[in-house]
Amino acid sequence: MQIMARVIGSLALALACTYAFAQNAALPMPPSGVIGVQDAMLSPDYWIAKLHAPDTVLMSRAQIDAQNRRMFDTDPSMYDLQRIGPTLNRAQVASWIRKVSRMPDKTLLDEHDQPIPAATLNAIVSNVALDQIPAQVTARYGLTVHRVSLRSFPTKLRAFPGKGLQDFEAFQESALFPGDPVAIVHTSLDGQWFFIVSPRYAAWVESSAIAVGHRDDVLAYAAKAPYRVVTGDKLRTVYTPEAPDVSELQLDMGTRIPLAQLPPDQPVNGEGPYESWTLNLPVRASDGSLRFQPALLQRKLDSNADYLPLTQANIVRQAFKFLGERYGWGHLYNGRDCSGFVSDVYRSMGVQMPRNTGDQSRSPVLHFRAFTDQDDHAARMQAIAEAQVGDLIYIPGHVMIFLGWNDGQPYVIHDVGGLVFRDAGGKMRWTKTNEVSVTPLLPLLISDKLSYVDAITSIVRIRP
Incomplete structure (x- = not known):
């Protein structure tokens, strides 16, 4: 997502963030109209099973913390x-x-x-x-x-x-x-x-x-411990009429909240805490000042005592927790956009990233391969062939998470508005998704003459 004032003057970039154009008669056309995607592909396990070492830790907590420090030291965004x-x-x-x-x-x-x-x-x-x-x-x-x-x-x-x-x-x-x-x-x-x-x-x-x-x-x-990290897409605290400011409060993926240090046998907001985590949440007093209020988060919900390990399996699992969530420009509609999606996924593993696609794709701290007009189609295809699961693929105004290969086709998961493609008969078709979707990458087009591959500006790999 780019600053909207800039995008309006070049609406093509905004449309690139929400519409994928595909032309591939060889890919199957399921009833959904999402070319090349079968129901089995909508499970993270389908893609994790293809990985050689899905649980290998890609960066240690110390390495991630050091990268985050460099990010705030050197990245102007x-x-x-x-x-x-x-x-x-x-x-x-x-x-x-x-x-x-x-x-x-x-x-x-x-x-x-x-x-x-x-x-x-x-x-x-x-x-x-x-x-x-x-x-x-x-x-x-x-x-x-x-x-x-x-x-x-x-x-x-x-x-x-x-x-x-x-x-x-x-x-x-x-x-x-x-x-x-x-x-x-x-x-x-x-x-x-x-x-x-x-x-x-x-x-x-x-x-x-x-x-x-x-x-x-x-x-x-933010540095207080112990704490819980939200690892589900969206969680809500327990309903409580005694403390409406923290009743059913939404907590999105990657949010870190310290625990309140309260006796475990005493009720919190009228309810016993033994099957919940007691969070220490900020609230706003009537004069606008900061206060803190305990709130319960059920233990059965998807949270963790620390950030998840950065592994390919976790990248895939976390991304799929948003599958089907409606696209929301700048986190509108209680959702997120393409760059918000990838940053929230990585945030659940403790990795800090810039907010917008342009800043993400060229951050001086992240490892990226930049592409220019001097890079031909063959060079870009070679980069796709060398991509690793979890890599971030950028075109102007859009970002995708690389999922891996299926039947000789590279696939991605991304927050995308719709697919335009030519069917087996060569007829142009359009399927609206407007959600986090699994799609093939090849041969997506920005226009009749420019493929997604040839529009790639950067491929980012989160590694030491």
Whole structure:
């Protein structure tokens, strides 16, 4: 996913992230219309069984931690909150805001495909209040209390770049999850939005989703132990009328929450904890300040005492837990987009990655093979032949996880909007997926003249 303001000017990149064009008469056409895919392929075990050593650890925990440190030290798309503030100058804050808060120069449409009035858009721009940034900004710090959207502008208005493009929300950037730390560096004119810097993104968030606390408390929260890591796609805490702020709270894959140190024989929010983990979750008091509240997460749900080992089997299993989840640009629709999908999968194994495809594909910390116009088709096919399960394959605006080979065809799992291909009779067909899908890679096309293989910009391998 790229910043929407940039994508609108080049919609082809956005469509590349959601539509795969395939032409291969040799592949079977099942009733689903998803070319080359049979029901057996929709199980992770099908692909894991093809691996020689699926449980070999690819990187140790120490190696992953060291890579994460290098990521925050050297990757410009990542932010080490320990180094932000407590005092910032106006130019730095304004630069962060201007980077994301850029109104597209094309007409934006509302949910009914009607043009949004210029006065409405002007009011949104005014709410940014760039002229209100003081010469010296005192940063505040907070923890996210529930999953919430990150926006390019301080508004909940939904805007779209063209008719029928409701899967591309113009002001949607990304998302934050419970327990995510942020530095608050600006407030909107109406006081309802914070401009925040999080470890992987800087954007606008509703102030009601952030509990403001002492800097040391906020930054120490993520390092507390013991903890649980969410290894399922989406889990929910136990329902509790006694503590509605943490009742049935959604926790997405890769979220790490410390455990509350409470007596095991005492009820938590009206329920005994013996068959649940007692989490220590941040909540927002009525004055906006940070508090902590215990909440129960059932032991039977998919969580772990630490990040999962980085193995090919775990990469495949974690990716398949999202199979069939609806595509969501910037984590919209309670889902995720192509880059959000791969980063959440790897996050469950402790690997930190940039948010957007472009930053992921060229991160100075990750091992990648870049491709240019000088690389011919044969060179790219050779790279596919040498790909390993779990490798990330990038084309402009899109990323896929390499699954392996089946009957001489390479396959991927990715968050994709649909497939356009020629059937056995040469007729162009279209199948909408709009979800995390298993598909063949060859011979996917971006256009009639450009294949996915020939559009590859990078192949990333997560290794020491």
